[in-house]
Each structure stands twice: as C-alpha cells, then as structure tokens.
Amino acid sequence: MARTRDALTPDRVLQAALTLADSEGLEALSMRRLGTELGVEAMSLYRHVPSKEALLDAMVDAIVVSWVDPADNTAGDWRTRLGAIMHRAHATLLARPWAVELVTMRPRVGEGRLRYAETITSALLEAGFTPQLAHHGLHIVDGTIMGFTAQQARRPTAAALGDRVQALYDGHLADDYPGISITIREHHDHAEEYALMVDLVIDGLSRLRDGLMPPRSGSGARYVLSLA
Amino acid sequence: MARTRDALTPDRVLQAALTLADSEGLEALSMRRLGTELGVEAMSLYRHVPSKEALLDAMVDAIVVSWVDPADNTAGDWRTRLGAIMHRAHATLLARPWAVELVTMRPRVGEGRLRYAETITSALLEAGFTPQLAHHGLHIVDGTIMGFTAQQARRPTAAALGDRVQALYDGHLADDYPGISITIREHHDHAEEYALMVDLVIDGLSRLRDGLMPPRSGSGARYVLSLA
DNA sequence: GGTGTATGCTTACGCCGTAAACTATGACAC
C-alpha cells in the first residue's frame, strides 16, 4: 500500500469524523461508516485512533478550543472578553448541534478544554476576582454555555415534541397550563434570549465580585437525595 | 401464563428501568438486560412499551415532574419557590447522574416536563414578569439547572480526567496554565457553588423584571457559524 | 535481495434494538 501518498493520519480521521457528524449527525458516526467515508475498512482506523471513545474526546477538544480566540485574550474589558467566548461557544454549538451531547457529557479534559478554562479563569483573576470566586465563575460561565445551548439545540422537530405541546400551540389545555398558554404565544428570539442570559451572568459575576449580591436563604442542603 | 398475578405493566417496566439505571448506569440499560431483571425475555417488554426510546422519554418525564412539589406551588415568595425547584432538580440529578444525559438531550416534552414548565412560568407571571420575560425566565432557569448540574455530574473519576489535569494538581504546567494553577488549589464546595449560581440567576431575573440590568453590547450576532 | 516494520484487510465475537411468527394461558359464550 502507498505508505506516503494519501496516508491516513489521526488528524485526517478526526476531520472526517467532524465532517460526517456535521452532515449526518452523531448517530451516523460509526467506525464502519467513518471507514467507508475515508475509503478504508473500519479496522484500519484503529491504527490511528486508539478507540472510538478517544476519537470522540478528540472531537470535543477540537471544538472547545475553538471557543477561545487568542486575539481577545488580552485586549478589552473582562466583560467583553467573557461575552465573546460565551457567544462564540453558543454559535459553534448551534452550528453543530450534535456536539452538545459530546461537550456536555464527556468528562475527559484535554488540552483544548484546559486552554478554554485557563482563558476564562485568568480573565477573572485579572479582573480582581478572588481565586475562589474565579473558580466559581469558570463553572458559572461553563454551565451557562452548556445548559443554555443544550436547550436551544434540542431539536424542536415539532413532530417529535409531543402531542400535548401541539395542543398547547393550538390554544387547548389552557386550563391545565395557564401560564404556558400565555407565554407560548410570544415571539421568541433565541439569539436575544441568550444575549440576555449572557448579560445576566456577567452582570451577576460583577456584582458577586463587588459584594453586591443580597444575602440569601442558604445552600439548598435540605434537597438531598430521596430516589422516591 | 398468569394473566392476573405478577403481570408486567408499563409502570413496572418503567420502575425497573429507573432502578437498573440507578444501580448500574444508563449504559447497562438494554432491553435484554431489563428483561432479565424482570424475569422475562427482552421482547416481552414490547407488549408494554412501544420502544426503548419511548421508555427513555418516560424516564425523563418521571424525573422532571419530581422537581415540582405541589406544596410550594402557591405558597411563599417567587424567589423561594424557584430556588426550591432549582435545588430539588439539582439534588435529584446528582443522585441520578445518568439522568443528566437523558434530561438534557431528549427533546420530547411530556406531561411531567409541561407541569414543571408551567410551575416556573406561572410563578414568574404572578411575580409581575411580562409574558415575554417569563418565557425567557423559564429558559434561563431550565438552562441553569441543566448546565450546572451536567457539569457537576460529569464523573470526576480522576483517572479518566486526563493526564494534564493530574499534572496540574501536582503543581506542574503552571507556566502553561497560570490561572488554573492558582484556582485549582481552592477548596471547592459544589453545593455552595450551585447555591451561588441559583442566587445569581434569581437576583438577575429580579433585576431584569425591574429594568435594572445595565444596557449592554449586543446580541452576539457577529458570532454566527463558520465551521472552520 | 533480505529483513523489519508500518499500514491496511479479513474474520470473528458478543453485544444491541426490534420485526415476525409462534405458543400457552385464562375469560367467556354457548
């Protein structure tokens, strides 16, 4: 076989995996399918990738690292920088809805995720956050991106939404769900909603840093477990 | 076969599925395995459940509906009621880490999820939020729960975290990741962190309602797509 | 030319969800 020409490489496999997922979704990404896509048998991929899991982890890392742009690492207000990251992350995940599952669920932390975490953390530290609060801030930002994006990326295929929801749109069930029946009619701009959330979070972080958050009830420690 | 005694029912199947997932994780939940758990062949389950997908959806609904307790639907400040839901949701998801994937990724909206959405929505409407803002509020609360919980439920099995992270704990890589190297040493109380986030969100919602959020940059519309 | 090694192929195993056909049970009508 041609060793030099057109040789498979880990990166070619990774790129092909991203492309395949982009065009046909994550459930279409099987090793066999990925093989055919590269004109090769499934088992050949294992010369370049230790396992499918590792491949998925590599995909995650490639995506997450794209959220931080070295260009805005140093310049500008921390608020602007964080906002940029949050919006960029949101945009890429909306463009790759299949990635949401991967990015939110895979625990492995690679270089890309570290870079991303470092960018946010150091931005907060430079902005005068205590290490403790910067740590919390990283998780707050990260959680916001994941949670909010997951929600919007969840396919509203309508048909798959459930009959009840359709009934709601049709104006029925107003007795059972009065609140939703009202709000469901609102014009709903996803982008605006996310921007609102980003502002809310950044403003909240700012107020936390400055000790402006009103003291509140407590830790929620009463809500531990039960498993019915 | 005994038609009356010990008969399988959709609910028995659902309960068994929840139990199995609780004890062995979501990846152990196969129809075959669930069958043996119930002393029955896999195919028998299909008399009571249309498909595995439907079963998973039922599991989601059962979990989500448990987040809202009729008892605190009407009583108390809206802040308290929302906080209760958020903490309860977080607690149940931490007790059932496998459920995070299901709850965040499955688009189907059943009765349970509707009940949950209705509770939050009507609480906000009653608190004087505009329908538009109540709608946003629902998504903000929902996204917060999902995102933050997903993050904490992501197994920190340490071994599976990645070598770099271990190196960071050991104090290496401080040059590459100065910020993280500082914050990683902090005492890290998950419960406290979530409580902080809950307060941040509720405070933010309150400020949104009262028009106290400072005007900000914009929608992030510049961060659309690219797919490298 | 011979050897070593890298690359890809073949085969096979044990899982998975589920379609289709079959069987055994009890309920009920006469």
Added chain:
DNA sequence: GTGTCATAGTTTACGGCGTAAGCATACACC
C-alpha cells in the same frame, strides 16, 4: 364441557455496533 379469542410471553432472526486477533502487502534500509 367445549370452542373461540384476546393477551402475554417466547423463539428466532436480521442488520447494525465496537473491537480483538491474525494475515497480507509494500516500502525503507541494510
């Protein structure tokens, strides 16, 4: 009691999955 029927469970089978093990080929270097 006998015949009919619906219901609940079983059996078998299909096409997919990830990947372990072993084989074949072709180049690089001596």
